[in-house]
Amino acid sequence: MLLPNILLTGQARGGEALGCGQATDLSAVGRRAPERVPCRSVFRGTPGVGKTTLGKELASRSGLKYINVGDLAREGQLYDGYDEEYDCPILDEDRVVDELENQMSEGGVIVDYHGCDFFPERWFHIVFVLRADNSVLYKRLETRGYNEKKLKDNIQCEIFQVLYEEALASYKEEIVHQLPSNKPEDLEDNINQILKWIEQWIKDHSS
Numbered sequence: 001m002l003l004p005n006i007l008l009t010g011q012a013r014g015g016e017a018l019g020c021g022q023a024t025d026l027s028a029v030g031r032r033a034p035e036r037v038p039c040r041s042v043f044r045g046t047p048g049v050g051k052t053t054l055g056k057e058l059a060s061r062s063g064l065k066y067i068n069v070g071d072l073a074r075e076g077q078l079y080d081g082y083d084e085e086y087d088c089p090i091l092d093e094d095r096v097v098d099e100l101e102n103q104m105s106e107g108g109v110i111v112d113y114h115g116c117d118f119f120p121e122r123w124f125h126i127v128f129v130l131r132a133d134n135s136v137l138y139k140r141l142e143t144r145g146y147n148e149k150k151l152k153d154n155i156q157c158e159i160f161q162v163l164y165e166e167a168l169a170s171y172k173e174e175i176v177h178q179l180p181s182n183k184p185e186d187l188e189d190n191i192n193q194i195l196k197w198i199e200q201w202i203k204d205h206s207s
């Protein structure tokens with residue numbers, strides 16, 4: 001049985017892009033030709049928009065496999081140096097892609113990472129950019145003990161929707177969706193909506 005791959009992304013990179021919101025509509029979601037952009041990015045810590053919470057719950061209810069790229073990188077030491085300014089390791093994106101390639105080709109994977117421009121486009125059938133209101137996000141990040149710069153950058157990033165813009169630049173617009181992630185009801189709504197989408201995707205791709 002063919003199973004879809006899902007990318008859950010949030011916020012975490014500094015940047016300059018400005019964007020605007022898009023209502024979530026999971027119907028008629030397609031896919032685009034493969035493309036790989038070799039580069040590396042700064043691994044800037046955990047933004048707390050709720051990707052892990054959603055990804056794990058979704059995996060347990062759908063049977064799809066959850067992969068947290070941050071954990072994968074830590075376990076395999078898939079790093080390429082250290083960023084002193086942000087006090088965190090720099091992700092070796094090429095090695096991450098190599099590590100995931102086989103599982104992604106098989107399908108049925110939920111990938112959780114706070115960046116998305118280095119994954120091959122062909123991997124994902126749908127991309128969700130989680131959004132939390134700045135006040136909510138600030139509190140979540142503050143309780144994690146983020147330093148002032150990290151806090152400011154991540155909140156700034158959320159304000160300017162940098163990740164959403166990055167997702168739109170990396171994937172076909174129809175497969176990129178924003179999901180609210182402020183309160184427990186949002187989580188439940190998101191899960192139900194994605195479960196329905198998975199069910200439909202499987203139907204559409206079974207012969």
Ligand SMILES: Nc1ncnc2c1ncn2[C@@H]1O[C@H](COP(=O)(O)OP(=O)(O)OP(=O)(O)O)[C@@H](O)[C@H]1O
Nearest residue numbers: 046047048049050051052053181182183184186187
């Ligand atoms: N919809 C929601 N409503 C209320 N709280 C939430 C919601 N989603 C997540 N949270 C809470 O926000 C915090 C951060 O969530 P989570 O760890 O899932 O974020 P994340 O984006 O995966 O961060 P990381 O990059 O560290 O994995 C957790 O304490 C979690 O319980």
